[in-house]
Amino acid sequence: xxxxxxxxxxxxxxxxxxxEKPEELxxxxxxxxxxxxxxxxxxxxxxxxxxxxxxxxxxxxxxxxEGKVREKPSSKEEARRFIKGYSGGNAATVxxxxxxxxxxxxxxxxxxxxxxxxxxxxDEVIDNLIEEGLVLNVAGGLILEHPLTLPFVEAVxxxxxxxxxxxxxLTEELIKEVL
Numbered sequence: 001x002x003x004x005x006x007x008x009x010x011x012x013x014x015x016x017x018x019x020e021k022p023e024e025l026x027x028x029x030x031x032x033x034x035x036x037x038x039x040x041x042x043x044x045x046x047x048x049x050x051x052x053x054x055x056x057x058x059x060x061x062x063x064x065x066e067g068k069v070r071e072k073p074s075s076k077e078e079a080r081r082f083i084k085g086y087s088g089g090n091a092a093t094v095x096x097x098x099x100x101x102x103x104x105x106x107x108x109x110x111x112x113x114x115x116x117x118x119x120x121x122x123d124e125v126i127d128n129l130i131e132e133g134l135v136l137n138v139a140g141g142l143i144l145e146h147p148l149t150l151p152f153v154e155a156v157x158x159x160x161x162x163x164x165x166x167x168x169x170l171t172e173e174l175i176k177e178v179l
Contacts, residue, residue, distance in 0.1 A: 001168055010036040010058065014071065022062050022069050023111045026096035029060035030109060034098050041102070053179060054102045061095035061165045063140025070140035076130050079141040083129060087121040087152075091140060093163045099174040108177045112167040114158025116144060121152045138165075 010033035017032055019025040034056055063070040065085055073079035085091075093116070098109035125148050132148075135141040143149055144156070144163045161168045 001171070005057075008037055008040075010034075012036050014060075022064050022094040023096075023113075025069060026060040026062055026094055026111055027098075027109060030058045030096040030098040033058040033060065034100050034107070038100070038102070051103055053104070055175060055178065056100040056102055057166075057171065057175075058098045058100075059096060059166050061093055061139045061163075063142050064092045064094060065140065072139060073136055073141045076136070079135045080126060080130055082141040083121060083126045083135065086116075086118045086142065087126075088118060090115055090117040091142060092116075093139070093142070093158075095162050095165060095167060097167065097171050097174055099171070099178050101178040104178070106178045108174045110170055110174060112158070112162045112170050114156060114160075114162040116142070116156050116163055117154040119152045119154050121149075125149075125152070 012029075012032050014029055017025070017028050019028050037056060037058065063082075065082070070082060073082055092113055094111060094113050096109060096111045098107060100107040129135050129146070129148050134146070135143060142163070144153060144160060156163060159167055159169065162170075
């Protein structure tokens with residue numbers, strides 16, 4: 001997106017935050033991540049009169065499959081079940097973005113949704129994805145851009161970057177709102 005950035009982890013207990021609707025869950029998780037990171041930063045320097053605005057961007061994504069929220073798989077078996085379920089079907093992602101201007105304290109957030117439709121995914125491909133292990137670290141075990149997954153994606157309704165975890169156009173809108 002053309003910005004200079006630093007990546008930080010929030011180190012929050014995501015499983016300790018529960019909400020009924022996926023949209024509420026991803027917003028609550030992104031808010032909690034922002035609060036946790038701000039608590040760790042020495043924000044005084046960011047609030048000085050002449051300081052350049054520093055923006056904190058936090059996000060979260062879940063997969064919704066057959067009406068149920070899927071977060072990161074807790075095991076290889078769960079990841080296999082998740083991916084097998086997508087085979088020949090579809091899943092949705094719901095992702096949030098929270099942008100906080102550390103100089104002014106202004107915070108804006110919103111959520112985005114996308115749907116992914118899949119061709120049948122062969123068991124051998126699923127086995128390779130599980131063995132590699134990356135699918136254990138992402139919501140619903142779903143990595144759209146993975147070279148093993150991509151050939152089996154039939155269509156994406158919404159933006160691919162939303163599925164991947166950070167909807168660029170939404171992020172740009174929120175950045176403009178807090179500056």
